[in-house]
Amino acid sequence: MSHHPPNPPVIHSFASPEVLTSSLASFVVKAQKEAIDKKGRFTIALSGGSLPKQLSGLIGNHAVKWDMWQVFYADERVVPLDHPDSNHNLCTAELFSKVPIPTANIRTIDPTLLSDIEELSDAYEQELIREFAQKDAARFPVFDLILLGVGPDGHTASLFPGHELLAEEDRWVAYIEDSPKPPPKRITLTYPVINHALKVVFVAVGEGKAEILSEVLDSPEKGLPASRVKPVHPGQLFWFVDEKAAAKLRVPSQDFRL
Numbered sequence: 001m002s003h004h005p006p007n008p009p010v011i012h013s014f015a016s017p018e019v020l021t022s023s024l025a026s027f028v029v030k031a032q033k034e035a036i037d038k039k040g041r042f043t044i045a046l047s048g049g050s051l052p053k054q055l056s057g058l059i060g061n062h063a064v065k066w067d068m069w070q071v072f073y074a075d076e077r078v079v080p081l082d083h084p085d086s087n088h089n090l091c092t093a094e095l096f097s098k099v100p101i102p103t104a105n106i107r108t109i110d111p112t113l114l115s116d117i118e119e120l121s122d123a124y125e126q127e128l129i130r131e132f133a134q135k136d137a138a139r140f141p142v143f144d145l146i147l148l149g150v151g152p153d154g155h156t157a158s159l160f161p162g163h164e165l166l167a168e169e170d171r172w173v174a175y176i177e178d179s180p181k182p183p184p185k186r187i188t189l190t191y192p193v194i195n196h197a198l199k200v201v202f203v204a205v206g207e208g209k210a211e212i213l214s215e216v217l218d219s220p221e222k223g224l225p226a227s228r229v230k231p232v233h234p235g236q237l238f239w240f241v242d243e244k245a246a247a248k249l250r251v252p253s254q255d256f257r258l
């Protein structure tokens with residue numbers, strides 16, 4: 001247990017989504033280098049929704065060592081891997097189908113377990129345990145980087161406002177059968193896992209995110225799911241937002257106008 005209070009979030013605001021995309025790629029490559037120099041591998045968790053599109057700056061980027069990546073999902077919908085609702089399907093369409101990442105390095109849910117969500121969730125937790133136990137996990141795994149989005153209701157991964165999963169303190173992976181956003185059945189990394197990562201980055205683009213960004217960052221006392229992401233020391237939380245998403249923010253951000 002860290003005795004340091006969590007660092008305040010670092011908010012990077014970009015003049016356009018294009019500049020954000022290329023800066024995000026540089027950020028990911030730097031995190032990758034630090035991880036590989038230290039441990040010879042890079043562990044990352046990805047979200048679905050609007051996030052995968054923002055990773056296009058990694059395509060054709062020769063600094064990315066895809067064979068050293070171990071990719072997990074911050075959350076996943078309990079549907080077949082080629083289903084339009086699947087976060088893996090989306091990440092494959094936007095990124096993995098365009099880069100030389102070994103398939104074995106992408107850690108999907110087990111599609112043979114779709115009819116038993118509890119077993120599927122436990123199996124995904126075991127997948128994490130196999131990757132992290134004995135390496136860099138104490139009580140919880142320590143991801144090098146987790147990339148998150150935020151929904152209009154303040155949800156992140158599949159952690160929704162007012163849901164009992166917000167209080168989960170033990171499990172690494174949990175399931176939800178009553179997601180207010182379809183599809184209803186999902187699994188998600190829990191806060192203890194998200195908050196033990198070395199770096200967590202929220203990415204939010206467009207005016208549709210302006211209202212919720214202000215609620216999450218200017219009024220954290222409301223306890224919206226995204227406001228509860230507070231990596232424990234030495235972890236650090238970052239926000240990568242474009243000008244439109246940042247339009248209603250009162251907390252200071254660092255402007256990047258490349």
Ligand SMILES: O=C1O[C@H](COP(=O)(O)O)[C@@H](O)[C@H](O)[C@H]1O
Nearest residue numbers: 047048049050051149150151157
């Ligand atoms: O349902 C989900 O929503 C969130 C937010 O999506 P966005 O489209 O508003 O960015 C996403 O981060 C999560 O992975 C997904 O399952």
